[in-house]
Amino acid sequence: MRIVVDAMGSDNRPGPDVAGAVWAAREFEETIILVGDQAQIEAELAKEDTAGLPIEVRHAATAVPMDAKPTEVVKGLPGSSMHVGLGLVRDGEADAFVTAGNTGAVLAIATLRGVGLGRIPGVKRPGLGVVFPIKERPFLIDSGANADCKAEYLLQFGIMGSIYMARVHGVENPRVGLISNGEEEGKGTELVKEAGALLKASGLNYVGNIEPKEFMNGAANVAVTDGFSGNLIMKTSEAIAKYMSDAIREQMMAGPRTILGGLLARPAFTRVRRQLDPEEVGGAPLLGVQGVVIIGHGRSGALAIKHAVGQARLVVQSGVVGAIEEGIVSRNP
């Protein structure tokens, strides 16, 4: 297997990206192709012990700026590491593409046929999935690729998410829920009501509307929503988790008794914080494009990059792309 890692992806590129790629090459024993500025990549590689590791370097003249507008990058920056890396997957020279770069940019480039990979036939809109870092590990799709959605996109997110959870995470007949502001049928926006009717008739293991509480409790293995709402759920979760950690730390510093308590209890906090840490999760799969694409957090360190490569490997092995093609076609007569 050959996995491309965008060396120019993370906020601190190319350090964590290269270190994570080396780590992955050693652990998974698959070929890693680092794409980006050759001189910078080689300088980073020189810091590591790479003897005997299956690592290749492919030069890319530019890197996508973190804050670049996707529309400007897609055709305006054809030599970027994202273009070159996705091109390798498109041309069959590699099996998967991993990046911690500008999410909007990689979505746009990957989705455009001829430039990146293009959509799987029949797929209306690729969806960005994410395994939520809580105990039940629910899969949220779309978590941010498509702000405005139609009901049929949501149906397809359900199909693709179900295939992903079954194949990659071994969940048998995944329960599919629809995010809404009430559990009762008929609650929600017009979009939710329409999508609910489609999902109910889909043959998926559809459990109906779920609220955030049910989502966190694992009422569904796959939670379907539009990219705007999915993004809000993800970012609100991150923001509240941080708020609570900070508030508890602050309150603990209020007196000697709680300071001592905090010191003694620290391992418990560390475990909870680590559980909720994006570093531990890896990346978000972009489902519905003609190839395997895993997008990591911009804050990714080497560990997160390594996890993302491991995830890409599982997705390739489990044949998700082919299964989605089959699943979408069979449901779109």
Add this chain to the structure above:
Amino acid sequence: MRIVVDAMGSDNRPGPDVAGAVWAAREFEETIILVGDQAQIEAELAKEDTAGLPIEVRHAATAVPMDAKPTEVVKGLPGSSMHVGLGLVRDGEADAFVTAGNTGAVLAIATLRGVGLGRIPGVKRPGLGVVFPIKERPFLIDSGANADCKAEYLLQFGIMGSIYMARVHGVENPRVGLISNGEEEGKGTELVKEAGALLKASGLNYVGNIEPKEFMNGAANVAVTDGFSGNLIMKTSEAIAKYMSDAIREQMMAGPRTILGGLLARPAFTRVRRQLDPEEVGGAPLLGVQGVVIIGHGRSGALAIKHAVGQARLVVQSGVVGAIEEGIVSRNP
């Protein structure tokens, strides 16, 4: 001042509702009108020392079931405590209505002219606001009254929220933000883009798009969003806060050292939990109807009911309803 309390509101009605009303009558020295089943209310009042307190009872033949569909209740249950209580406000016999009952039902009844209060002239859709129980106390509107919104509703939520925060919470020239999935202008759904343009031209102290992180940090005093997204933000916050509390407690039980630490640090947790407790916040004001309506959590205990009455009192005193009428008319030539 005369404030109506729906005795048949909370999940455990009428106990907490009556106890909270008595508490409020004692603390605020305003007349409280308890509306609901007279026999049940009097049985609860008999448990309290109400000598000399300005409490009246008004009988209502029925109560709105917690899970009743709003559409079925509005005209189907005309003798409910919500109908009777809101009628007192409409007819000038009382100044405000407080309930911890079925939110959808009170929204529907209050909004319908002739049945409840009706909308303030010029208001397209009343919005449900909520002061978020975090340090910066941002106001989120709409938090659940209108799942599907148009841009002009969002503009009006901004106007009404701004008036509320200025008058009731004394915030000078409140900063108004628009919830989106990215801070840059142009990020978000079509609805967000349209509403952003209206807010920018509104004369409000508009600070642009805010993400959940900025919302939690207090980047805006008023955060405008549609009722579907607002509800997701609120419920995701509650769900994650509960998840973290449970996870920390569980991890602390893992060994003697962390158990001891947890015992010592308990006061710090209690303070954080209390800070985030809906009991402490009071209720959510419904803005845009012709009268003061405060809606409490179904789980409300006596303390929450008392807080909600206190909030209703502040809203009446500060003349929010008249100011909204003026503010909406002056911006809708």
